[in-house]
Amino acid sequence: MRSVTLPAGLDAAVECAVVFPGQPGYETLRRVWNADIDQYPAAIVRCRNAADAAAALKWCVGNKVSITVRGGGHNLAGTSVADGSVLIDMGLMREVKVDTARRLLTVGGGCRWGDVDRAAEPYGVALPAGVVSHTGVAGLTLGGGVGYLSRMFGATVEFLQEVELVTADGAIRGVSAQSDPDLFWALKGAGHNFGIATSFVFRYVDLPGLATVRLALFGAADRRELLRRFRELGPGMPDNVGTYVRLYRCPEYWSQVPRAHRGKPIISVATVTYGDPAAEPALSAPMFEGYTPIYQAVRSMPHVTLQHATDDEFRYGISHYWRHVAFRELPDELIDIAIEHADAYPGRSLNSSAFIAHQVMCPFELIAGKLTPRDHRNDSTSGIHSRWGGNIGADWEYPDERPELVAWVKRFGAAVAPWENGTYINFTSEHHDSASAREVYGPKYDRLAALKAKYDPGNVFAHGLVALETAPAGSDWAGK
Numbered sequence: 363m364r365s366v367t368l369p370a371g372l373d374a375a376v377e378c379a380v381v382f383p384g385q386p387g388y389e390t391l392r393r394v395w396n397a398d399i400d401q402y403p404a405a406i407v408r409c410r411n412a413a414d415a416a417a418a419l420k421w422c423v424g425n426k427v428s429i430t431v432r433g434g435g436h437n438l439a440g441t442s443v444a445d446g447s448v449l450i451d452m453g454l455m456r457e458v459k460v461d462t463a464r465r466l467l468t469v470g471g472g473c474r475w476g477d478v479d480r481a482a483e484p485y486g487v488a489l490p491a492g493v494v495s496h497t498g499v500a501g502l503t504l505g506g507g508v509g510y511l512s513r514m515f516g517a518t519v520e521f522l523q524e525v526e527l528v529t530a531d532g533a534i535r536g537v538s539a540q541s542d543p544d545l546f547w548a549l550k551g552a553g554h555n556f557g558i559a560t561s562f563v564f565r566y567v568d569l570p571g572l573a574t575v576r577l578a579l580f581g582a583a584d585r586r587e588l589l590r591r592f593r594e595l596g597p598g599m600p601d602n603v604g605t606y607v608r609l610y611r612c613p614e615y616w617s618q619v620p621r622a623h624r625g626k627p628i629i630s631v632a633t634v635t636y637g638d639p640a641a642e643p644a645l646s647a648p649m650f651e652g653y654t655p656i657y658q659a660v661r662s663m664p665h666v667t668l669q670h671a672t673d674d675e676f677r678y679g680i681s682h683y684w685r686h687v688a689f690r691e692l693p694d695e696l697i698d699i700a701i702e703h704a705d706a707y708p709g710r711s712l713n714s715s716a717f718i719a720h721q722v723m724c725p726f727e728l729i730a731g732k733l734t735p736r737d738h739r740n741d742s743t744s745g746i747h748s749r750w751g752g753n754i755g756a757d758w759e760y761p762d763e764r765p766e767l768v769a770w771v772k773r774f775g776a777a778v779a780p781w782e783n784g785t786y787i788n789f790t791s792e793h794h795d796s797a798s799a800r801e802v803y804g805p806k807y808d809r810l811a812a813l814k815a816k817y818d819p820g821n822v823f824a825h826g827l828v829a830l831e832t833a834p835a836g837s838d839w840a841g842k
C-alpha cells in the first residue's frame with residue numbers, strides 16, 4: 363500500500379461512515395470497474411445524502427486535501443479514485459422514485475442503470491441511457507449518455523430536468539434550466555468538472571414495445587463489403603433500428619460457430635429494433651441480406667432484460683484501455699485500416715463462454731448514429747452526434763499483457779485520426795488535459811472554461827474527465 367498523509371478529523375466532520383486504509387472494506391471499496399486502475403485514496407467517505415457530501419467537501423477544502431467523486435465507478439480512465447485523495451463515494455445513494463403524475467424519475471447519485479431500469483419497468487416506462495446495467499447513472503449522465511433508446515428519443519442529458527448539486531463552495535443547490543441556465547448547460551456534458559451530483563430528476567418515455575436483437579456473425583471474407591453496407595445504410599435506418607458492427611477474433615470456444623472460423627477474424631453485425639417483433643425482419647433485412655452468416659440468433663425481449671443482457675461480458679475484474687473516435691466519414695481507406703488493425707490485435711478474446719452475446723469485448727466496434735442528429739447546442743456534450751461512433755478497445759487479465767495492448771490502441775487511434783470528428787469523453791481511457799479539452803469541446807470550450815472559473819475557481823473538481831482551464835490565482839491547494 364502506498365503511504366498517504368491526511369490531517370485528523372475527517373470522520374468527526376461527517377455523520378456518515380469513513381473508511382481509511384487498512385480498515386475492513388477498504389480494499390474492496392477502493393476498486394473500480396476497470397481493474398487496470400490501482401489507486402489508494404486517503405479515505406473513502408460513504409455518503410448517505412447531500413449533507414454528507416457537503417460536509418466532506420468542506421472539510422477537504424478547508425484542509426487543502428484533494429478529492430475525487432465516485433458514482434458507479436465505471437469510468438475507463440478511473441477518474442473517480444486517486445492516490446492520496448479523499449474519495450467522496452455516492453455508492454450508498456441508490457434510491458429511485460417514480461412520479462407518474464409528473465412523469466419524472468428521481469435518481470440517487472450512486473445509482474446504476476439497472477436500479478433505474480428495474481424501477482421504471484413496472485410502469486411501462488424507461489429512460490434512454492447506457493447499455494450495461496452496472497454502469498453508473500452519474501458519470502454517464504454528466505458526460506452525455508447514449509444507449510439503445512437514444513436513436514429514437516435522444517441522449518440521456520436531453521431528459522435531465524434538475525440536479526441536486528454540491529458546488530465547490532459547499533452549498534447544496536437545485537440546479538435546473540430555470541434556476542441556473544448556464545451551470546445546468548455545463549452539467550449536461552462536462553458535468554464532472556462542476557460539483558457533486560447527489561441526485562438527478564429526469565423525464566421518462568413510454569417503452570416502445572419489445573426489443574428484438576438480431577445478431578449475425580460472418581467470416582473474414584465478408585468484412586469489407588459488410589462495413590461498406592453499414593456505412594451506406596446504418597445512419598439512415600429507421601429510428602427504432604440501431605446497428606452495431608464489430609471486428610474481432612472468434613473465440614476458440616464458441617462451438618456454435620463452424621470450426622473453420624474459430625480463432626479466426628470475423629465480423630458481427632447486430633441490429634436492435636424496438637416495436638412489434640413481427641415487423642422486425644423487414645426493418646432489419648437490408649443490413650443482412652445477400653450474405654450467409656456463420657452464426658445467427660434472433661431474440662425478442664423486454665427492454666429491461668436487454669439492458670442486463672451483456673452484464674457478464676463486461677464483468678468486473680478485467681483491465682481495459684479504450685479509445686472512442688467519432689467519425690465524420692468512413693471511406694474505404696479507413697475501412698481497410700480498421701480491418702488491418704483489428705487483425706493485428708495482440709490480445710486474446712475474453713468473452714463469456716456461456717453464450718454468444720450481441721455485445722462483446724472486441725478490438726473495434728462501430729455504432730451507427732443518426733442521419734439527422736439532434737441539435738446539441740442545449741447541452742455541453744461532445745463526440746456523440748456523428749454518423750458513426752467507433753470504439754477501439756483492448757482488454758486483458760494479466761498485467762504483463764498491458765504494454766503491447768495499450769501501444770496497439772494508440773497506434774490504431776493515430777492511424778484513424780485523419781477522419782476523427784471528436785471523442786466521447788465517457789468512453790475513453792485518456793484523461794484529457796486543458797489543451798486537448800479545447801479540441802474535445804470545440805466551440806463549447808470557452809463558455810465551459812468561463813463557467814469553471816465562476817463556479818470552481820480553485821479547481822476542487824480537478825479529476826473530471828476533461829480538465830478545463832481555471833483561474834487558480836490565490837489558490838495554493840488546487841487538486842493534484
Ligand SMILES: Cc1cc2nc3c(=O)[nH]c(=O)nc-3n(C[C@H](O)[C@H](O)[C@H](O)COP(=O)(O)OP(=O)(O)OC[C@H]3O[C@@H](n4cnc5c(N)ncnc54)[C@H](O)[C@@H]3O)c2cc1C
Pocket residue numbers: 394395430431432433434435436437438440441442452471472491492493494497498499500501502503504505506507508509553554557558559560676788789825826827
Ligand atoms: C461496460 C461499460 C458500458 C458502458 N456503456 C455505456 C453506454 O451504453 N452509454 C454511455 O453513454 N456510456 C457508457 N459507458 C461509459 C460510461 O458513461 C462512463 O464510464 C461513465 O463515466 C460511468 O459513470 P460512473 O458513475 O459509473 O463512473 P465513475 O467512474 O464513478 O465516474 C466517472 C466520472 O464522473 C465523476 N462523477 C461520478 N459520479 C459523480 C457525481 N455524483 N457527481 C459528480 N461527478 C461524478 C467522477 O468523478 C469521474 O470523473 C460504459 C462504460 C462501461 C465500462
